[in-house]
Amino acid sequence: MDTKDTDATVSFVSNTSVVTLLVTVAVVLYFIMTTRRSRVRWESLGVTHVDVNILKPLTLQFHHLMQEHGPTFGFSNNGPELVSRDLDLLRHIMVKDFNNFVNRKEELWTKSPIRDGLFFLKDNDWKRIRRLMSPSFSTGKLKSVSTIVREAACHLGDAFAECARSGSHVKLLHVTGQYTTAVIARTAFGVQADSIGEEEDDQFTLSVKNIFRTFSMFDFTLDRFLLKFPEFRAAIVNIFGVYLVDPCPKTSVDYFNSILKETIADREVAERQGSSGLHNDFLQSLVSLKVATDVSNARMSTEEKTTSTKATGASKKAIAADEVIAQSLMTILAAYETTTSTLQFCLFELAQNPDIQEKVFREIMDVVQHEHPTHEELAKLHYTEQVLNETLRLFPPLTFVTRRARESWTFGSVTIPAGAVIHIPVREIHRDPASWGPDPETFDPDRFSEEKVAERNPLAFMPFGQGPRICIGMRLAYLELKEALVHVLRKVKVELNETTVPRQATKEWILTVLQLKGMKKVKDFTPLKKICCIYKL
Structure with missing residues (x-):
């Protein structure tokens, strides 16, 4: 083999190794920074902070967490996230101050055109x-x-x-x-x-x-894991055109x-x-x-x-x-x-x-x-x-919908920082005894009589x-x-x-x-x- 060819091969291998090392370091740093970024505590913002298991469906956890911590609490995932069934707070978020909460958290990570559907669009x-x-x-x-x-x-x-x-x-x-x-x-x-x-x-x-499609347990776990790393998730879909759990x-x-x-x-x-x-x-x-x-x-x-x-x-x-x-x-x-x-x-x-x-x-x-x-x-x-x-x-x-805060916003003692996600637990709101009486699990169409509707907060039903x-x-x-x-x-x-x-x-x-x-x-x-x-x- 020609000496020049040998040198070129060595140089190529060396450059590849350097690139691989740099990419590895960048990925590791990204994951570390993302993990640290998610460590936001809600106590300083006037809200009870709780821990959630991100690998389990959130809706299955909201009911028990509200029973234990009340109608409003916060947790950290990839940044601060708030959960509340306080209808006065939600009236501001969904109606009065809507311009600060236009966007949803949800994004459909798919290569299909559905990702540009009205439900997922922003601004x-x-x-x-x-x-x-x-x-x-x-x-x-x-x-x-x-x-x-x-x-x-x-x-x-x-x-x-x-x-x-x-x-x-x-x-x-x-x-x-x-x-x-x-x-x-x-x-x-x-x-x-x-x-x-x-x-x-x-x-x-x-x-x-x-x-x-129906997700397997592996698909679901991988999907929940990737939720913690949105930039990485976006890159593999938008740049590389690949998504393992489309x-x-x-x-x-x-x-x-x-x-x-x-x-x-x-x-x-x-x-x-x-x-x-x-x-x-x-x-x-x-x-x-x-x-x-x-x-x-x-x-x-x-x-x-x-x-x-x-x-x-x-x-x-x-x-x-x-x-x-x-x-x-x-x-x-x-x-x-x-x-x-x-x-x-x-x-x-x-x-x-x-x-x-x-x-x-x-x-x-x-x-x-x-x-x-x-x-x-x-x-x-x-x-x-x-x-x-x-x-x-x-x-x-x-069972729940979300909004994302554009700018920092305060209501009473609660402060929602810019970029925070608000989870609106529809199922829990619809079964809240404060709005629906002592037996909210019972099927009773008379709850929607003209008189009952007039007495109830409009946001109790959404x-x-x-x-x-x-x-x-x-x-x-x-x-x-x-x-x-x-x-x-x-x-x-x-x-x-x-x-x-x-x-x-x-x-x-x-x-x-x-x-x-x-x-x-x-x-x-x-x-x-x-x-x-x-x-x-």
Whole structure:
């Protein structure tokens, strides 16, 4: 071997060793500094400091910690984090002083476009997309998509009735998931997906149900560990494009991407050509907005664009194609699990409380005078809405939400430093005896009577959040839930059977046997056969 080549090899090995050593030292120093950074004590800030096990779900610890330390306490993870169910404090954080607490802590560490969905956006990006999407959820737009919801609810009611007549078993999570997905498919993706009541899901429905993968214990532990090192976590996702525990499977994301890119392109062409056959759904609203603002941008001078960007913090282009995709995918996260779980829990509680179910049924029969309920009739189903609210109180879709302080902020004796995270324990707030009486675990829709609501702090009930960041799809969720109950309960009655069989696959599932009763006449229940339903508890 040539001496020069040997020297070059030695030099290369030497340089590699130096780089490896420097990287190792940098990583070690980063982990040490991060660990030291997280050692923030809350006593000096007027709050009780507690220790939490970051490798365990926080929601499982909040209840016991509040029993021991009171409604407000703090802990350190990757910086100071506060937990409080003090409604006066939360009113300032979520409403009055919202501008200091605009952002959430949550970030979705994934390579999928969902990470840019409205729920996870921050600062001006959140304000811009929220402003642009709000008209898509107006009263007028909800009325325009109500036909889509109604058709899916009809199919759901028919599926229940057919199972009751045939005596076949139905998995409640399975069929309610099919119902929710049918609505998502039409309103957010512009495609037809209707497998309601079928044993096998269609491709769209299956992909929706698999949009988030199930974590193994190793995955969960690794994910919780990486929470302590956010910069390292961000680097392996954003720089290296790798994330070992990406919650969004590539197969499902690729499937939705392919559908949306093709659909958006076709709709843009139709929009620009002034076609009269445009769709009337949420996706079309975003596409129309993109086309309109693209045209507006093309007419603006460079100076005008610069001035607009400086004034609003966002370009006049308003929304780009990848952002349309992100918000459409976000609909799955916001709509699927929320509506599916609430509907199955509601039916479960109605089965446990036949007197309440009878009141809901009577109200539906008295108010709804048409085969398909009108928007006005749905608005008059007051007791039905009380039942839904009580379901959401006991089983909130999100057990807690977060905010992050932009600047240091003081309320009474409590100081929240800049950058601190505030955990708002929705489940604990919804079961706080101070707001809900001595027996908050009992299912009681009368808690939401007009008189009781007027007496209670509005922040005692926040299944969709509160303040400017309240869930943008809240009214759509109520529309779906009311339509479903009308079409199901006019055809069947649910009753609990004494048999309860635990599902072996996971401890999170409980198998409950229900008995559905069909009706020969509109107001007469006739006993039919047992239907097997699965609930996620």
